[in-house]
Amino acid sequence: MAELLHVEGVSVSVDNVAIVRDASIEVSRGEIAVLMGPNGSGKSTLLKAIAGLPGYRIVSGRIIYYGNDITHLEPWNRARMGIALAFQNPPKIYLKVGNIIDRLSKTYGSTDLVNDVVKELGLSQLINRDLYSGFSGGEIKRVELALTILMKPKLALLDEPDSGVDVDSIKRIAMYINRLAENNVGVLIVTHTGYILRYIENLGRGYVMIDGRIVYSAPSYEVVKKIMVSGYGEFNKMGGMS
Numbered sequence: 001m002a003e004l005l006h007v008e009g010v011s012v013s014v015d016n017v018a019i020v021r022d023a024s025i026e027v028s029r030g031e032i033a034v035l036m037g038p039n040g041s042g043k044s045t046l047l048k049a050i051a052g053l054p055g056y057r058i059v060s061g062r063i064i065y066y067g068n069d070i071t072h073l074e075p076w077n078r079a080r081m082g083i084a085l086a087f088q089n090p091p092k093i094y095l096k097v098g099n100i101i102d103r104l105s106k107t108y109g110s111t112d113l114v115n116d117v118v119k120e121l122g123l124s125q126l127i128n129r130d131l132y133s134g135f136s137g138g139e140i141k142r143v144e145l146a147l148t149i150l151m152k153p154k155l156a157l158l159d160e161p162d163s164g165v166d167v168d169s170i171k172r173i174a175m176y177i178n179r180l181a182e183n184n185v186g187v188l189i190v191t192h193t194g195y196i197l198r199y200i201e202n203l204g205r206g207y208v209m210i211d212g213r214i215v216y217s218a219p220s221y222e223v224v225k226k227i228m229v230s231g232y233g234e235f236n237k238m239g240g241m242s
Helices: 043-051 075-080 097-107 111-120 137-150 167-182 195-199 220-230
Strands: 003-014 017-028 032-036 057-065 083-086 155-159 186-191 203-210 213-219
Touching: 003 043, 003 186, 017 032, 017 043, 017 057, 017 186, 017 203, 032 043, 032 167, 032 220, 043 057, 043 075, 043 083, 043 155, 043 186, 075 083, 083 137, 097 111, 097 137, 111 137, 111 167, 137 155, 137 167, 155 167, 167 186, 167 195, 186 195, 203 220, 213 220
Parallel strands: 017 213, 032 186, 032 203, 083 155, 155 186
Antiparallel strands: 003 017, 003 057, 203 213
């Protein structure tokens, strides 16, 4: 598979506090890579830095995307280049779900996808509601994934798509993640439980982050097996930030 994303020795600080140190990750086109680690280990921070969100300062290292150095590129330009982030806890946006779907689909030329995405992710009853207002965990994650799909990404960064989500929603979300990879989209899933991975086909590389450092890398099925058997305990001694 052709390499899409190469995160090379990246360190990230937030409010002058070091959160991620010397992290290296690769994602290829059509690959579903996995970043696992306990809560608070820096996984979400790394995803937001890759997406270029303000406040997530890259103090060293490089982010290479399609062979181009985008380390200091503005987030809107990264989005135009095909990088999409589905948030774990999305920001409040005072729009109806239907309105933001309409705007996104027109901006990214994905209006032909709207009906299928809304139907298959079970969003019909949410179209006229305020975005995320009173939504369940599963509803939030399904809407986040829908918005990501409608951006027609080349790289999808999915932050905890299985957090607080019921089994039926996890299956629907996993179905679309599999479909993204089938369409040659590179996917990086962040998860600490790994629940969604049982429904993901053809997993690629896996990474474990502890205290802001990537401490282990192997095929995802090996990473998941180790964590399911013994948790993160055996990885803790590998982490620790100096």
